[in-house]
Amino acid sequence: MKLVSYSIGSSAITPGILLPDLHQIIDLNDLGYPTLLSYIEAGLPAVDSRDAISADLVRLHAPLPKPPRIFAIGLNYRDHARESGMAIPTTPVVFFKLATSVIGPGDAIILPKNSTMPDWEAEFAFVIGKGGYRIPGSAWRDHVCAYTNVNDVSARDVQFSSTQWSMSKSFPTFCPLGPYLVTADEIEDPHNLDISLTIDGERMQHSNTRELVFKIPDLVEYLSSITPLLPGDIVSTGTPPGVGLGQNPKRWLKAGETVSVTVQGLGTLTNPLVAE
CATH class of the missing domain: 3.10.330 (Vcp-like ATPase; Chain A, domain 2)
Structure with a gap:
């Protein structure tokens, strides 16, 4: 469904x-x-x-306009870690996006006045259906109910001014989500899905979820070993290479552009960009 x-x-x-x-x-x-x-x-x-x-x-609109929590996983594609100049993690790098950053398909991403380095991040996300604490990775299919597209919009200058990332990724409109949730029964193998992002039709990112460092079983087990997972929690699994930070020269999002995220089988999430 x-x-x-x-x-x-x-x-x-x-x-x-x-x-x-x-x-x-x-x-x-x-x-x-x-x-x-x-x-x-x-x-x-x-x-x-x-x-x-x-x-x-x-x-x-965003399929889950007010999700309980949005977990985001950093540096979860090896090539993206390299383009960011960071080590490939041995434990999931977890931060949060605030629910107030969620928007839906067609909604405008507002580029904030206090950032000159807004960046894009195409991401594949899964949604928790059945909550639980200390869930073994082998039981992940009992707890994941659906999948969707996320654009983890990020203010790089804000991100690199601090040791934590959540605030730089939680400006209003910085979590486009959708256009719908696709239930888990419709996706045979979530670890073999093409993922891409375009800006005004130009492809900037392209990869496959098989390249994830930490896959869904790893993330379900790790997150639930620390906090009980709740129905409706979203886990955005990280972005592949090709973000603006990794371009030469670096490229940032601009008002007037349109950005689209597509994960195989999950539709396309498209949002225009406007200045604050």
């Missing part, structure tokens, strides 16, 4: 299921699920599709 959050006109954001033809949506609110998180917490039960509405009438 493809899970969405959408609105029609000025109506409230509503959770739904985008049907396989991509032209119709089942309204989950009418079935007793006021948010997509509530549907995830219920275990993604089967629903009746008889009352689907036209997808042409809706605007898509």
Whole structure:
């Protein structure tokens, strides 16, 4: 299934299921699920599709507008660690993106006045369905319910002015997410998915999730050994090489550009860039 959050006109954001033809949506609110998180917490039960509405009438939002937590993994592609001038980690490098940074497909990324080095990062993310503490890596499929695209937008000058990264990656609009969640049953092997990013159609990043240093079982086991994972938690697994920091000369995001992230099987997440 493809899970969405959408609105029609000025109506409230509503959770739904985008049907396989991509032209119709089942309204989950009418079935007793006021948010997509509530549907995830219920275990993604089967629903009746008889009352689907036209997808042409809706605007898509971030599928999880207010996720409980957004874990992000740094330096999780070997070539990206090298282009960043950093050692390949032997333990996952974890930081957080604040939920207030989340936006959806088509929403504008606002380039803040207090950064001159805004950068892009295409990322593949997984979503926790069943929570747990000290989950063995071998049981990860029992706990991961879906996958999605993330753009881990980063203010490099802010990032390198501190020893922690979270603030540089948590400006408003710095976590584009979507366009939908794809349930885990639809992705046969999440560790063999092409991932790419373009700016105005020019490809800047291209890799495959098989290049991840720490894969989903590693991350589920590591994170849950420290904090209980919650339904709706998002884990963004890191970016491949090709970020602006690694270009020669370095290149930063500019107002007027459009950036798109595509992970195989997960659709394309596109956002325009505007100045604050």
